[in-house]
Amino acid sequence: xxxxSIVTIGDEILIGQVLDTNSRHLALALEExxxxxxxxxxxxxxxxxxxxxxxxxxxxxxxxxxxxxLGPTKDDITKGVLSQLTGSKGLVRHPGQLEKVHSIxxxxxxxxxxxxxAQADVPDTAEVIVNRLGTAPIMIFRNVNGGGTLxxxxxxxxxxxxxxxxxxxxxxxxxxxxxxxxxNVVVYGMAESALSExxxxxxxxxxxxxHLAYLPNPLTGIRLRLSCYxxxxxxxxxxxxxxxxxxxAILGNLVYADQDSNLETEIGKLLKEHGLTLSAAExxxxxxxxxxxxxxxxxxxxxxxxxTSYAISVKESVLxxxxxTIEKNGVVSAEVAAAMAEGVRKLTGSDYAVSTTGLAGPGGxxxxxxxxxxxxxxxxxxxxxxxYNYKNDRLRNIERFAASAxxxxxxxxxxxx
Amino acid sequence: xxxxSIVTIGDEILIGQVLDTNSRHLALALEExxxxxxxxxxxxxxxxxxxxxxxxxxxxxxxxxxxxxLGPTKDDITKGVLSQLTGSKGLVRHPGQLEKVHSIxxxxxxxxxxxxxAQADVPDTAEVIVNRLGTAPIMIFRNVNGGGTLxxxxxxxxxxxxxxxxxxxxxxxxxxxxxxxxxNVVVYGMAESALSExxxxxxxxxxxxxHLAYLPNPLTGIRLRLSCYxxxxxxxxxxxxxxxxxxxAILGNLVYADQDSNLETEIGKLLKEHGLTLSAAExxxxxxxxxxxxxxxxxxxxxxxxxTSYAISVKESVLxxxxxTIEKNGVVSAEVAAAMAEGVRKLTGSDYAVSTTGLAGPGGxxxxxxxxxxxxxxxxxxxxxxxYNYKNDRLRNIERFAASAxxxxxxxxxxxx
Numbered sequence: 001x002x003x004x005s006i007v008t009i010g011d012e013i014l015i016g017q018v019l020d021t022n023s024r025h026l027a028l029a030l031e032e033x034x035x036x037x038x039x040x041x042x043x044x045x046x047x048x049x050x051x052x053x054x055x056x057x058x059x060x061x062x063x064x065x066x067x068x069x070l071g072p073t074k075d076d077i078t079k080g081v082l083s084q085l086t087g088s089k090g091l092v093r094h095p096g097q098l099e100k101v102h103s104i105x106x107x108x109x110x111x112x113x114x115x116x117x118a119q120a121d122v123p124d125t126a127e128v129i130v131n132r133l134g135t136a137p138i139m140i141f142r143n144v145n146g147g148g149t150l151x152x153x154x155x156x157x158x159x160x161x162x163x164x165x166x167x168x169x170x171x172x173x174x175x176x177x178x179x180x181x182x183x184n185v186v187v188y189g190m191a192e193s194a195l196s197e198x199x200x201x202x203x204x205x206x207x208x209x210x211h212l213a214y215l216p217n218p219l220t221g222i223r224l225r226l227s228c229y230x231x232x233x234x235x236x237x238x239x240x241x242x243x244x245x246x247x248x249a250i251l252g253n254l255v256y257a258d259q260d261s262n263l264e265t266e267i268g269k270l271l272k273e274h275g276l277t278l279s280a281a282e283x284x285x286x287x288x289x290x291x292x293x294x295x296x297x298x299x300x301x302x303x304x305x306x307x308t309s310y311a312i313s314v315k316e317s318v319l320x321x322x323x324x325t326i327e328k329n330g331v332v333s334a335e336v337a338a339a340m341a342e343g344v345r346k347l348t349g350s351d352y353a354v355s356t357t358g359l360a361g362p363g364g365x366x367x368x369x370x371x372x373x374x375x376x377x378x379x380x381x382x383x384x385x386x387x388y389n390y391k392n393d394r395l396r397n398i399e400r401f402a403a404s405a406x407x408x409x410x411x412x413x414x415x416x417x
Numbered sequence: 418x419x420x421x422s423i424v425t426i427g428d429e430i431l432i433g434q435v436l437d438t439n440s441r442h443l444a445l446a447l448e449e450x451x452x453x454x455x456x457x458x459x460x461x462x463x464x465x466x467x468x469x470x471x472x473x474x475x476x477x478x479x480x481x482x483x484x485x486x487l488g489p490t491k492d493d494i495t496k497g498v499l500s501q502l503t504g505s506k507g508l509v510r511h512p513g514q515l516e517k518v519h520s521i522x523x524x525x526x527x528x529x530x531x532x533x534x535a536q537a538d539v540p541d542t543a544e545v546i547v548n549r550l551g552t553a554p555i556m557i558f559r560n561v562n563g564g565g566t567l568x569x570x571x572x573x574x575x576x577x578x579x580x581x582x583x584x585x586x587x588x589x590x591x592x593x594x595x596x597x598x599x600x601n602v603v604v605y606g607m608a609e610s611a612l613s614e615x616x617x618x619x620x621x622x623x624x625x626x627x628h629l630a631y632l633p634n635p636l637t638g639i640r641l642r643l644s645c646y647x648x649x650x651x652x653x654x655x656x657x658x659x660x661x662x663x664x665x666a667i668l669g670n671l672v673y674a675d676q677d678s679n680l681e682t683e684i685g686k687l688l689k690e691h692g693l694t695l696s697a698a699e700x701x702x703x704x705x706x707x708x709x710x711x712x713x714x715x716x717x718x719x720x721x722x723x724x725t726s727y728a729i730s731v732k733e734s735v736l737x738x739x740x741x742t743i744e745k746n747g748v749v750s751a752e753v754a755a756a757m758a759e760g761v762r763k764l765t766g767s768d769y770a771v772s773t774t775g776l777a778g779p780g781g782x783x784x785x786x787x788x789x790x791x792x793x794x795x796x797x798x799x800x801x802x803x804x805y806n807y808k809n810d811r812l813r814n815i816e817r818f819a820a821s822a823x824x825x826x827x828x829x830x831x832x833x834x
Contacts, residue, residue, distance in 0.1 A: 014454045016445030017632055021436060023459075028433030037431040039466075040459035042440075049456075191525065193489045193532050214488075215434050218573075223434070260434075280725075286711025287704035290725040294703025297779055297811055305731035307724050308697075308707040314722035314765050318735070348731050362714055371524065391524040392550060394714055396575050 001229070002035045002175055005057040005148075008042045009050060009069030009078055010155055022067040022153075022160040029164050033171070034180030034229075035063065045069060050081045058147040063171060068155025070136035072115045079123065082152060086141045088123035096130040097122075097137040104135055126152075129166050134159040140170060149174065181228045181236045183244050186257040188221030188407045195222060202246055207239060218396065219292075219403050220262040253414060256407075263406040264292040264299075267413065271302040274417050276351040278409075280306035281319055281344035283331070284358035284373055288402040304348040309340065319343030332357050332368045334385040337376030345378045353378045354409045360397040373401040377412045384412060419452045419592055422474040422565075425459045426467060426486030426495055427572055439484040439570070439577040445632075446581050450588070451597035451646075452480065462486060467498045475564040480588060485572025487553035489532045496540065499569060503558045505540035513547040514539075514554040521552055543569075546583050551576040557587060566591065598645045598653045600661050603674040605638030605824045612639060612671075619663055624656060635813065636709075636820050637679040670831060673824075680823040681709040681716075684830065688719040691834050693768040695826075697723035698736055698761035700748070701775040701790055705819040721765040726757065736760030749774050749785045751802040754793030762795045770795040771826040777814040790818040794829045801829060 006026050012018040020042060027037045038061055043049045050069070057064045069078030083091065098120035105112050119135045122128055129138040136154040144150055151167050153160045171177075187195065192214055203212055209230055215223040226243060228236045248255055256266050271278055280289045290306040293299055309315040312331060316323055321339040329335040337357050345353035358373030359365060371390040376383065386408055390400045423443050429435040437459060444454045455478055460466045467486070474481045486495030500508065515537035522529050536552040539545055546555040553571040561567050568584050570577045588594075604612065609631055620629050626647055632640040643660060645653045665672055673683050688695055697706045707723040710716055726732040729748060733740055738756040746752040754774050762770035775790030776782060788807040793800065803825050807817045 013441075014444060014457065015448045015630075016441045016443075016454075017630065019436075019438060019441045024430075024433045024436045026433070027431055031432040037433075038461070040431065042457035044455070191522075191527055193530055194527060196489070196532070197530060213428060213432075215429050216488075225434075282704075282707075285708075286716075286720075287699075287707025287709075287723060287725070290699075290704025290727075291702075291708045291815075292704075294725070294727060295812060295815070299703075300727055303703075304728040305724065305726045305735070306704060307722065307735070308704070308711070309722045310711065310717055311721040311765070318722070318724075318764060347735060348728070389524050389526070391521055393575065393579070395712055396550075398708075398712070 001178055002062040003038045003060070004030050004035050004063040004065065005038050005061040006040045007053060007057060007064060007066045008040075008155070009045065009066055010042075011044045013042045013068075014044050021157055022155065025161050025164060026065055026067075029168055030063075032182070033168065034178050035171070035175075045077060047077050047081050050078060051085060054081070054085060054150065055145075058144045058150060061148045062175060063151070064148050065151045065153060065167065067153045067160045070119075070152065070154050072119055072135070078152065079121070082126070082139065082141065082150070083123040086123060086125035086144055088125040090124055091121040092124050093117070094120050094122050094128045094130075094137055097128060097135075100130055100132070101135045129163065129170070131159060131163065133162045138163050138166070142174075179230060179233060179236065181233070181240060183226050183240050184257070184259050185224045185226070185244060185247055185251065185255055186221055186259070186261055187224065187251055187254040188256055188263060188403070189254050190222075192216050192222055199247065199250055202250060206243065210239070210243065219399055221256070221403075223260060253411065256410060262292075263403060263410060265296050267406060267410050268293070268296045268299055268302060270410070270413050270417065271352070272298075276413075276417075277302050277304050277349075278352045278354070279304045279344045279348040279350035281340035281353065281355040282306060282308045283310060283315070283340070283356055284360045285356045285398055285402045285405065286310065288398050289354065289356065289405055292402060292406065304350045307344050307347070315340065319347065330365075330367050332359060332365070332372060332374060334374050334376075334387070337374035337385045338378070338383045341376035341378035342383055351380055352409065352413065354405050356401055356405050358401060360394045360401065362394060371397050373397075373404070375401075375405040375408050377409050379412060379416055381416060382412075384408075419479045419594065420455045420477070421447050421452050421480040421482065422455050422478040423457045424470060424474060424481060424483045425457075425572070426462065426483055427459075428461045430459045430485070431461050438574055439572065442578050442581060443482055443484075446585055447480075449597075449599055450585065451595050452588070462494060464494050464498050467495060468502060471498070471502060471567065472562075475561045475567060478565045479592060480568070481565050482568045482570060482584065484570045484577045487536075487569070487571050489536055489552070495569065496538070499543070499556065499558065499567070500540040503540060503542035503561055505542040507541055508538040509541050510534070511537050511539050511545045511547075511554055514545060514552075517547055517549065518552045546580065546587070548576055548580065550579045555580050555583070559591070596647055596650070596653070598650070598657060600643050600657050601674070601676050602641045602643070602661060602664055602668065602672055603638060603676070603678055604641065604668055604671040605673055605680060605820070606671050607639075609633055609639060616664065616667055619667060623660065627656070627660065636816050638673070638820070640677060670828065673827060679709075680820060680827060682713050684823060684827050685710070685713045685716055685719060687827070687830050687834065688769070689715075693830070693834075694719050694721050694766075695769045695771070696721045696761045696765040696767035698757040698770065698772040699723060699725045700727065700732070700757070700773055701777045702773045702815055702819045702822065703727065705815050706771065706773065706822055709819055709823065721767045724761050724764070732757065736764065747782075747784050749776060749782070749789060749791060751791050751793075751804070754791035754802045755795070755800045758793035758795035759800055768797055769826065769830065771822050773818055773822050775818055777811045777818065779811060788814050790814075790821070792818075792822040792825050794826050796829060796833055798833060799829075801825075
């Protein structure tokens with residue numbers, strides 16, 4: 001299996017000013033090609049550090065991809081280091097990139113200064129892919145000192161990401177890549193440890209060329225990713241089908257998707273497919289459920305709207321929750337959750353409605369500890385409620401409340417369609 | 418100056434399925450203490466790689482902070498490597514963390530399995546900070562093999578970020594740090610380049626020991642951080658007061674906070690201080706504004722609630738937007754934004770109301786391009802609307818819409834109180 005290393009160059013990342021997202025995009029792309037990303041590094045604009053890091057990574061990997069360190073300002077010294085490292089006899093001005101420098105600066109109404117022209121200069125040891133989106137060229141240095149091939153990309157995120165297809169094409173052309181196949185099963189509603197015990201017998205019996213990874217996310221559950229290495233593609237697919245079939249039989253409706261997804265997207269698909277509509281009544285989640293649902297493009301096809309009833313007066317006047325229900329049971333109660341879901345369902349005329357009332361914290365009340373939430377679901381057939389308890393900080397509780405409510409809604413929709 | 422290295426451990430980062438945000442939070446925090454972050458690395462769940470990386474980083478840095486590699490499943494082998502590296506004679510179960518494991522699982526209604534109990538085990542060479550937010554302990558290994566001190570943090574983002582204050586406190590106690598003073602001025606409503614031009618004369622005249630950093634964030638605006646190095650504390654404070662005073666005079670009400678904050682927190686303070694209440698009517702922001710406002714602890718004191726009116730029928734029936742207003746002006750219009758704000762203000766009885774109607778994308782309509790939003794604010798005195806246009810993807814547009822709406826609301830509150 002081919003090995004790769006991803007290196008970002010720039011002080012702005014080390015001081016925390018900029019979040020590096022380029023490395024993740026590159027890692028995703030390499031991984032899908034069956035290239036193993038060995039290491040990611042972020043280093044500063046320091047010639048010695050750049051030289052020693054790149055020498056080491058090139059000696060240990062087939063592919064090294066750098067982003068950053070190529071801007072026009074004086075602290076960008078990467079190009080000098082690359083010249084030295086590859087034994088370049090000097091810089092040459094690349095005509096294709098030079099043209100880009102002129103056209104980009106012209107389109108921005110800026111004069112072309114010598115400092116800009118110099119951006120089209122590359123060590124004579126480099127092959128160039130013209131950067132269509134910016135002034136800094138994409139440089140390739142093959143088999144540096146008998147080691148790996150170095151791809152030098154600009155640091156600006158849309159330029160780095162924009163360069164990925166051409167870099168992958170070059171890698172595919174020059175490296176012998178092995179077969180790799182991934183499949184995902186995404187589950188919600190069980191902790192990682194319990195899940196791990198549940199599927200241990202299945203996992204232990206996996207063929208040796210298969211590997212399982214747990215990818216947990218508080219908002220979306222746990223993605224189980226099964227990878228199959230080597231073998232020919234038909235055979236891999238057949239083994240995969242078998243193993244995924246066994247896994248799904250164990251997990252039942254804990255499984256909600258076959259690919260990287262989230263509850264709101266999958267609920268949206270169910271609703272759209274069956275021509276159903278949805279509304280929400282939120283107290284403690286304060287708009288998070290509506291936000292998640294409307295994060296999905298096209299959600300206006302099934303989501304009618306929601307009421308965030310933070311004040312008791314709004315629960316009563318807008319959602320029609322009877323004052324006696326609140327007095328008798330307290331605001332955080334199954335009865336209020338049910339009345340909220342039924343209320344917003346009636347108000348908007350939706351088929352389904354989901355509601356939350358709870359205490360995200362800090363602080364609980366006399367009846368319920370912090371982290372308690374009652375979730376309600378009202379449907380054409382039934383109203384159901386369920387209580388969850390989490391022990392996180394306010395923001396995390398809100399996330400978990402919202403995700404739990406969406407999962408409860410999903411299970412109810414599945415029961416009825 | 419003390420040197421630090423930040424290491425994330427976990428295959429999930431190297432395969433690109435998880436974006437590492439922990440390192441940036443740690444880098445920001447270390448930088449503010451005057452500690453130089455030398456390097457950031459991401460490595461996989463591989464014992465040899467973890468051991469060699471940590472040995473190298475500990476030899477070259479005063480502080481090494483790791484995140485990740487501490488989950489309950491079998492591919493988490495970090496603890497074994499840390500034992501070997503520090504010459505531990507065995508694992509000991511930490512009573513404080515054990516209690517946390519029990520209470521967290523109990524609160525989630527889960528059984529405590531042996532795999533969970535083992536999470537409270539630490540090498541006998543470790544000092545422990547109890548992780549209040551999760552099951553994996555925070556471990557400190559001092560002066561490993563005569564080199565730097567290692568802090569091992571969990572990988573789950575809110576747990577890692579939640580551990581930062583205690584880690585910083587420990588670093589402050591054990592390292593000799595040089596004097597550094599920071600002050601912040603947080604602004605919203607001006608692009609970085611324009612802001613930079615506006616304050617250039619002031620910045621160029623800064624005393625040599627002072628340094629300005631731009632820390633932009635799409636949701637919260639730009640934090641201008643002024644740092645003063647060396648000198649005694651009284652003198653630093655006096656110079657700071659003077660320079661911050663000059664800066665604020667230039668920026669006027671672009672400034673909304675003196676410390677890392679956000680619009681929803683500062684709006685909350687204004688409302689609370691003046692005994693005012695707020696509601697929201699959201700279309701394209703789909704609950705994000707309500708979510709942001711209710712993310713602030715204590716927001717129930719001033720936030721009455723909101724309506725997410727995704728469907729036109731909900732705009733009409735719940736918010737009372739006249740059908741003719743929509744027909745005549747289109748849904749994305751100043752008139753509809755105004756009617757939504759006035760409608761939710763009346764419905765909830767709040768003093769202030771903010772509304773949004775726009776197109777987050779993908780796709781615009783016949784009247785407006787994707788990224789258009791009309792924001793409305795209704796107050797006891799006036800109703801105002803404003804249009805913004807952004808050019809991002811759906812999620813980024815929703816964020817920018819919500820932040821712009823909150824800022825428009827903030828400016829109107831400031832005008833009236």
